[in-house]
Amino acid sequence: MASEDTMLLTQHKNALCLAFSPRSAAYAEVAAYVLSASATTARQCQCQLRLGLLRDLAAPHSQLIVPAGFFLAGQQPSDKDRVVLTGKSTAARFVSRLLAPQLYASLALDKQAKVDQWLDDVRQATDDAKLNVILAKLEKPQQFALVDPTKSPLNLTLADLAVWDLARQHTSKNKAADQWVAALEKAAPALKDAAAQVDQVLATTHVLDEYRFEITKELARITGLGEDFIFPLVENKYPKDAASGDFSIAVPRMKLPGSPAEIAKDLESKFTASPKISSVKASGVFLKIWIHNHLLRDRLIPRVLNQGEKYGQNSSGFGKVSLVEFSSPNIAKPFHVGHLRSTIIGNFIENTLQANGWTTVTINYLGDWGKQFGLLAVGYLKHGNEEALEKDPIRHLFEVYVKINAEATENPAIHDEARAYFARMEEGGTEALGMWKKFVDLSIVKYREIYGRVNVSFDLYSGESHFRAQDKCVRDVVQKLKDLDLLKLDQGAQVINMEEYKLGVAIIEKRDGGMMYLGRDVAAAVERQKEYKFDNMIYVVGSQQDHHFKQLFKILELMGVPWAEKCQHVNFGMIKSKDGNMSTRKGTVVFLEDILDNVQESMLEVMKRNEAKFAQIQNPTFVADTIGITGIMIQDMGSRRNKDYEFNWDRMLAFEGDTGPYLQYAHTRLCSIERKAGFDIPATVDMAPLTEPVAAALLDCIAMYPDVVREVGVQLEPCSIVSYAFRLSHAVSNCLEELYVMNQPPEIASARLAMYKAARITLGNALRALGIVPLDRM
Numbered sequence: 001m002a003s004e005d006t007m008l009l010t011q012h013k014n015a016l017c018l019a020f021s022p023r024s025a026a027y028a029e030v031a032a033y034v035l036s037a038s039a040t041t042a043r044q045c046q047c048q049l050r051l052g053l054l055r056d057l058a059a060p061h062s063q064l065i066v067p068a069g070f071f072l073a074g075q076q077p078s079d080k081d082r083v084v085l086t087g088k089s090t091a092a093r094f095v096s097r098l099l100a101p102q103l104y105a106s107l108a109l110d111k112q113a114k115v116d117q118w119l120d121d122v123r124q125a126t127d128d129a130k131l132n133v134i135l136a137k138l139e140k141p142q143q144f145a146l147v148d149p150t151k152s153p154l155n156l157t158l159a160d161l162a163v164w165d166l167a168r169q170h171t172s173k174n175k176a177a178d179q180w181v182a183a184l185e186k187a188a189p190a191l192k193d194a195a196a197q198v199d200q201v202l203a204t205t206h207v208l209d210e211y212r213f214e215i216t217k218e219l220a221r222i223t224g225l226g227e228d229f230i231f232p233l234v235e236n237k238y239p240k241d242a243a244s245g246d247f248s249i250a251v252p253r254m255k256l257p258g259s260p261a262e263i264a265k266d267l268e269s270k271f272t273a274s275p276k277i278s279s280v281k282a283s284g285v286f287l288k289i290w291i292h293n294h295l296l297r298d299r300l301i302p303r304v305l306n307q308g309e310k311y312g313q314n315s316s317g318f319g320k321v322s323l324v325e326f327s328s329p330n331i332a333k334p335f336h337v338g339h340l341r342s343t344i345i346g347n348f349i350e351n352t353l354q355a356n357g358w359t360t361v362t363i364n365y366l367g368d369w370g371k372q373f374g375l376l377a378v379g380y381l382k383h384g385n386e387e388a389l390e391k392d393p394i395r396h397l398f399e400v401y402v403k404i405n406a407e408a409t410e411n412p413a414i415h416d417e418a419r420a421y422f423a424r425m426e427e428g429g430t431e432a433l434g435m436w437k438k439f440v441d442l443s444i445v446k447y448r449e450i451y452g453r454v455n456v457s458f459d460l461y462s463g464e465s466h467f468r469a470q471d472k473c474v475r476d477v478v479q480k481l482k483d484l485d486l487l488k489l490d491q492g493a494q495v496i497n498m499e500e501y502k503l504g505v506a507i508i509e510k511r512d513g514g515m516m517y518l519g520r521d522v523a524a525a526v527e528r529q530k531e532y533k534f535d536n537m538i539y540v541v542g543s544q545q546d547h548h549f550k551q552l553f554k555i556l557e558l559m560g561v562p563w564a565e566k567c568q569h570v571n572f573g574m575i576k577s578k579d580g581n582m583s584t585r586k587g588t589v590v591f592l593e594d595i596l597d598n599v600q601e602s603m604l605e606v607m608k609r610n611e612a613k614f615a616q617i618q619n620p621t622f623v624a625d626t627i628g629i630t631g632i633m634i635q636d637m638g639s640r641r642n643k644d645y646e647f648n649w650d651r652m653l654a655f656e657g658d659t660g661p662y663l664q665y666a667h668t669r670l671c672s673i674e675r676k677a678g679f680d681i682p683a684t685v686d687m688a689p690l691t692e693p694v695a696a697a698l699l700d701c702i703a704m705y706p707d708v709v710r711e712v713g714v715q716l717e718p719c720s721i722v723s724y725a726f727r728l729s730h731a732v733s734n735c736l737e738e739l740y741v742m743n744q745p746p747e748i749a750s751a752r753l754a755m756y757k758a759a760r761i762t763l764g765n766a767l768r769a770l771g772i773v774p775l776d777r778m
Contacts, residue, residue, distance in 0.1 A: 006361055006459040006460065008359055008360070008361070008459070009321065009359060009361055009459075009532070011048070011359075012067055012321065012359035013067055013068075013069040013070055013071055013077050014046075014047050014048060014070075014071060014072070014073060015047060015048040015049065015050050015067070016033075016047060016048070016049050016050070016064060016065070016066060016067075016070075016095070017049075017050045017052065017064070017065040017067065017315070017318035017319040017357075018030065018049060018050065018051055018052070018062060018063070018064050018065075018091065019051075019052045019053065019054045019062065019063045019065070019315050019318050020051075020053065020054060020059070020062035020063070020198075020201075021053065021054045021056060021057050021058065021059040021060075021062075022057055022202055022205065023057065023058055023059060023060055024054075024059055024060055024061050024062045024088065025165075025169055025198055025202060026051075026062045026088070026091070026198055027161075027164070027165040027168055027169070027194060027195055027198050028088055028092050028158070028161040028162050028164070028165035029062060029064065029088060029091045029092050029095060030049070030051065030194040030195075030197055030198050031161045031164070031165070031190065031191050031194035031195075032092050032095040032096055032099070032100055032103055032158065032161060033049045033095050033099060033100075033194075034190045034191075034193055034194040034197075035100050035103065035156065035188075035190050035191075035194075036095070036099035036100035046072040046073040046074065046099070047070075047071075047072050047073065047098075047099070050315075050318065051197060051198070051201045052201065052314070052315025052318055052357060053201060053202070053204065053205060053206075053314070053315055054315070055209070055314065055316060055710070056227075056228055056231050056232075057205065057209055057210070057212075057213040057216075057231070058213060058216060058217070058227035058228060058231060059228065061086050061087045061088065062086075062087070062088055062091055063084055063085070063086055063091075063318075064084070064085040064086075064090070064091035064094060064095070065082065065083070065084050065085075065318050065319030066080075066082065066083040066084075066085065066094075066319070067082055067319045067320075067321070067359075068080065068081050068082040068321065068533035068535075069533060072098075081533060082319055082320070082533070082535065084319070087123070088119075088122070088123065088162065088165070089119040089120075089122075089123055089158075089162070092104075092119075092158050092161065092162065093119075093158065096158055102155075103156060103157055103158050103161070104157060104158045107157065111145075111157070114145045114159065115145075115157050115158050115159040118145070118146075118158075118159035118162060118163060119158060119159065119162050121134060122134065122162040122163060122165075122166050125166060131166070131170060131173070132173070132174070134163065134166060134167075135166075135167060135170065135173055135174035135176075135177040136174060136176075136177075138163070138167065138174065138176050138177040138180040139176040141180060145159065146159060146160055146163060147160050147184070149180065149183035149184040149186070149187040149188070150183060150187075154187050154188060156188065160184070161191075164181060164184055164191065167180065167181050168181055168195065203303065203306070204303065204307055204310075206314075206706045206707075207296060207299050207300045207303065207703055208236050208703055208704065208706070208707060209706075210276070210299070211246070211247065211276055211277070211291050211296070212231060212234040212236075212247065213227075213231065214274060214276045214277055215234050215247060215249070215277065215289055216230045216231045216234060218271055218272060218274070218277070219249070219254075219267065219271075222267060222270045222271065223254065223256060223267075225254065225256075230249075230254070233249050233250070233253050233254065234247055234248075234249050234289075235247060235248055235249065235250075236704060236707060237288075244288065245281070245288030245289055245290050246289060246290050246291045246293075247288075247289040247291070248286050248287065248288045248289065249286065249287050249289075250285060250286055251263050251264045251267070251285050251286065251287060252285055260285040261282070261284055261285050264282035264283070264284070264285060264286065264287050265282045267280070267282065267287050268280050268281060268282040268287065271287075275292065275295070276291060276292060276295055277289060277290070277291055277292070278290045278291060278292050293696055293699075294687075294688070296699065296700075296703060297687045297690055297695075297696075297699050298687050300699055300702060300703050300758070301685070301687055301699075301754050301755060301758045302685075304702060304758035304761055304762060305681070305754065305757060305758060305761070307761075308761055309761070309764070309765060309768070311705065311706075311761055311762060311765055312355060312705045312706045312708075312709045312762070312765050312769075313355045313356070313357070313706075313709065314355070314356055314357060314706065314709065314710055315357040316356050316357055316710065316713065317353060317356045317357035317358030317359075317713070318357045320357075320358050320359065320535040320536075321358070321359050321360075321361065321532055321533065321534050321535050322353050322358045322359070322360050322361070322534060322535060322536050322537070322538060323360075323361050323363060323528055323532055323534045323536075323537040323538070324346055324349050324350050324353070324360055324361070324362050324363065324537075324538045324540065325346075325362075325363045325364075325365050325537070325538065325539050325540065325541075326342045326343060326345065326346020326347070326349070326362070326363075326364070326538075326539075326540035326541075327339060327342050327343040327346060327364050327451075327456070327458075327540075328342065328364060328365045328366060328367065328541070329366065329367065329443075329447065330366075330367035330368075330372065331366055331367060331368040331373075331439060331440050331443045331444075331463075333394075333397070333398060333401060333443075335394075335446070335447055335450045335591075335592050335593065336591050336592055337575055337591070337592045337595055337647060338574070338575055339592065340454075340575065340592060340632070340636060341542070341572045341573075341574075341575060341636060341641070342540045342541060342542065342572070343451070343454065343456055344454065344456070344633050344636060344637065344718075344770075344771055345540050345570065345572055345637070345641055345718060346362070346540040347362075347454075347455070347456045347771040348637065348718045348721075348769065348770055348771055349538060349540060349570065349716055350362050351768065351769045351770070351771060352709070352712050352713050352716065352721075352769055353713065355709050355713070355769060356709065356710065356713035358535075360459075361459050361460065361532060361534075362457075362458045362459045362460070363458065363459070363460045363461075363462055363528075364447075364458040364460070364461050364462070365462050365463060365464070365524070366440075366444075366461065366462070366463035366464070367463070367464060368436075368440050368463035368464055368465045369463065369464035369465040369468065369520075370422070370464065370517075371415075371418055371419055371422045372418075373421075373422060373425065373436055373439070374417070374418035374419060374420070374421035374422030374423075374425070375401075375404055375405070375408065375414070375415070375418035376397065376400065376401055376404070376439065377418075377421050377432070377435055377436070378404060378414060378417045378418050378421055379400040379401060379403060379404025379407075380397070380400050380435070382404065383399075383400050383403050383404070384396070384400055389442075393442040393443075393446070394442070394443065394446045395591075397439060397442075397443075419512075422514075423512065423514075426468060426469065426470070426514065440465075444461065450592060450593055450596075453596055453625065453629065454596075454629055454633075454771070455629070455771050455772070455773055456771065462524070464517070464520050466524070467515065467520040467523045467524055467527075468515065469509070469513055469514055469515045471523075473523050473526065473527050474515060474519065474520070474523045476523075476526075477519070477522050477523045477526055478494070478508065478509065478519070480559060481494075481496065481508065481555075481559070484558070484559065484560075486555070486558055486559075487508060490505070491511070492511035493507050493508075493509060493510055493511050494507075494508045494509035495507050495508060496508060496555060496558075498551060498554055498555075501554055503547070503550055503551050503554055504547075504551075506518055506551045506555065508522075517548070518548065518551060518552060518555075521548075521552050522552065522555055522556065522559075525537065525552070525556060525567065526561070529561070529563050534563070534566065535566060536566045536567070536568060537566060537567050537568070538568050538569075538570050538716075539567070539568070539569050539570065540570045540572075541569065541570075541571065542571060542572055542573070542574065543571040543572060543573060543574075543642060544574070545569075545571070546569065546571055549569035550569075552567075553567050553569075570641075570716055571641070571642060572641040572642060573641065573642055573643045573644035573645065574644045575636070575644070575645060575646075575647050576644055576645070576646050576647065577646070577647060595632065596625065596628060596629065596632075598628075599624075599625075599627075599628025599629070599631060599632065599652065599653060600621065600624045600625045600628050601624075602628070602653055603623075603624035603625075603627045603628050603653070603661075604620060604621070604624040606655075607620060607623070607624060607778070613777075613778075616777060617777050617778070623775060623777065623778055626664070626772075626773050626775055627660070627661050627664050627775070627778060628653075629660075629772070630660035630661065630663065630664050630767075630772050631652040631653055631654075631659060631660035631661055632652055632660070633660060633770060633771065633772060634659060634660035634663065634722060634770075634772075635647075635648065635651060635652045635659070635660065637718035637719055637721075637722050637770060638658070638719055638722050639719055640717060640719050641717060641718065641719070658726045660772075662726075662729065663725055663726070663729055663763070663767065663772075664774070664775050664778055665778065666729035666732055666733070666763060667760065667763050667764060667767065667774045667775060667776075668775050668776060668777055668778045669732075669736070670732065670756050670757075670759055670760035670763065671760060671776045671777070672777075673736075673741055673753070673756050674753065674756070674757060674760070676742070677741050677742070677749070677753050679749070679750075679753075681750060681753055681754050681757060682750055685750050685751055685754045686747055686750075686751065687751050687754070687755075688751070689747055689748045689751040689752070690751050690752070690755060692738065692739060694731075694734045694735045694737075694738050694739065695735060695739060695752075695755060697731050697734065698728075698731040698732060698734070698735050698755065698759060699755065701724075701727055701728050701731045702728070702758055702759060702762050704724075705724065705728075705762050705765070705766065708720060708721065708724045708766075709769070712769075718770060721766055721769050721770055722770065724766060725763060725766040725767065725770075728759065728762060728763050728766065729763065731759075732756070732759050732763070735755075735756075735759075739752050740752070741753050741756070
């Protein structure tokens with residue numbers, strides 16, 4: 001395994017992550033960081049600061065996440081674990097000590113004590129009385145150890161930043177405080193810059209969460225329950241109708257004493273409407289809530305347009321690292337359609353985790369070691385042809401592999417030859433390793449080519465050959481298993497008896513001293529944790545290997561490693577042909593490259609039927625290839641991943657119905673509307689003309705995308721994104737039948753074009769989450 005970090009992981013370790021809510025807007029924390037860039041200090045600008053929102057809009061405290069291995073530029077990554085610092089004072093002190101000591105750490109002890117007192121006063125200013133006391137002191141700030149912004153030099157401390165933060169969030173309560181804030185930002189422009197960064201993040205608040213928060217506050221007032229408890233209980237209703245409401249809450253989940261149905265009626269009677277909430281109604285044990293949809297409309301579209309490709313993203317995974325192992329084909333075999341599922345599901349998981357704020361490291365753990373290489377070598381020595389190998393190495397090796405397997409079925413002695421050849425490889429035989437390396441190198445070149453076509457890349461290529469029986473990391477694991485009295489000798493092999501866990505007997509080391517797959521996987525997991533200190537590690541492998549991963553995770557648990565629970569097997573069903581399951585050994589395999597070429601040719605033929613449109617496409621081969629790949633991927637990811645499915649050519653290539661080409665058509669149609677509109681969307685658009693039911697349905701669908709991203713980040717089911725993309729496309733189609741842009745009054749045309757652009761952005765983001773390149777023309 002490579003010892004160097006990926007670029008993304010290096011950036012992750014060199015960045016602090018700061019998450020906050022509108023209630024805990026992190027003005028002081030960001031200001032401390034921004035001031036460090038302009039301060040005269042040896043540590044200036046030596047790390048980045050990522051900003052994001054906490055999901056709980058009522059969260060009273062910010063969170064500063066220091067990632068595992070954090071380091072400043074010019075230093076080596078540390079070996080420390082991830083740390084979460086909660087609260088404005090704690091976070092600000094940390095940033096000051098790390099980057100801006102002049103704000104706190106380098107002050108004299110008596111001044112530090114005064115700063116500490118101010119930080120405590122600000123933290124405790126949770127009611128109007130305490131808040132007003134602090135704001136009143138800003139009439140004469142120097143009397144209370146705060147700076148006078150009209151005088152030089154301006155020696156800011158954390159106390160100034162904390163009070164500035166508090167006063168900024170409570171404007172118009174005290175005239176002197178407002179004047180002090182304005183003067184301070186004029187004297188220290190860095191503060192204004194920090195405030196702008198925080199405000200920019202606050203402007204990305206999920207619109208539906210704003211309504212949830214409004215509902216939460218009112219229910220907290222009525223019941224006395226905590227807002228942090230109520231917020232996740234408020235559910236969005238989709239699709240909406242007049243009877244179901246826009247949001248609902250299951251009263252039993254509130255755990256209030258008494259009859260849930262009676263409590264629902266009581267909540268209805270006490271609930272006060274607001275500018276956001278129009279009405280509520282008890283319905284059995286549910287409380288249904290209706291909102292003022294014009295506010296949703298007016299807030300949603302500008303935010304989608306401003307966020308662009310970032311719309312839907314969140315910071316729930318800030319400071320965390322996920323290792324995602326997927327694809328992992330066997331070297332010297334073709335990349336057939338049976339490998340497709342792990343590849344595109346793994347790529348989807350990477351994209352989804354990144355959209356949820358995680359840092360990802362993708363690993364292609366190649367099957368590049370084992371007796372099968374001895375078998376392939378024996379076959380090549382019997383049936384290999386150098387000319388054929390040079391002409392098409394992957395197909396030739398595949399033909400050889402199928403032939404030798406067929407012969408070995410009739411002649412078991414061939415397996416003995418294969419084991420002997422592999423033994424020479426493990427012993428380091430030059431000739432044996434030379435042929436192995438040739439097969440490996442030829443295969444990797446071909447794999448990279450195919451991965452490029454399906455829009456997939458990897459941070460790291462590893463493989464079973466990195467964990468051979470004689471390698472130290474493997475021997476260390478074997479010794480630890482022995483020390484724990486887990487490893488037992490059984491007929492010459494080293495095994496772990498896990499029958500008490502209903503997992504049978506796991507063979508770790510064969511009689512000849514060679515490592516089984518399971519032993520290598522244990523060693524690989526241990527090394528990965530040492531290297532990456534991951535917060536979770538996901539194996540994207542077919543459900544046929546469920547038992548293998550249950551054994552692997554149980555062994556890690558029995559070894560006492562605390563991170564065993566962070567390992568996850570994301571399984572999936574098989575792709576079947578009409579004749580049954582595809583199998584390399586039988587030779588009944590559909591080559592993915594052949595399928596890609598075939599769908600590309602088919603799409604080109606379809607595109608050429610419309611000569612006018614075809615002439616407008618700059619790169620028709622690329623477009624045809626992308627449409628074909630979209631068809632393949634949507635067919636694969638359209639159902640829950642644990643289900644088997646039949647590979648259906650006709651379905652995959654169809655433009656009608658819920659297919660990949662239909663989604664690309666929906667996206668290109670929206671792009672066409674923008675091109676043909678003949679005007680740019682104004683900076684400020686009045687959304688009031690969007691009153692039609694079809695527009696409301698489309699806006700509701702656009703609004704729910706951030707919820708879908710968050711849910712999928714937990715479920716890791718690509719079909720949820722696929723289903724959402726079709727719902728959105730259908731809503732777009734319904735609008736396009738009724739709501740035209742061309743030849744409409746300017747105010748109507750602008751509002752509709754803005755809505756269609758927001759839909760195009762959202763659909764494009766959904767396609768990219770699936771690993772699909774959205775097309776502008778087709």
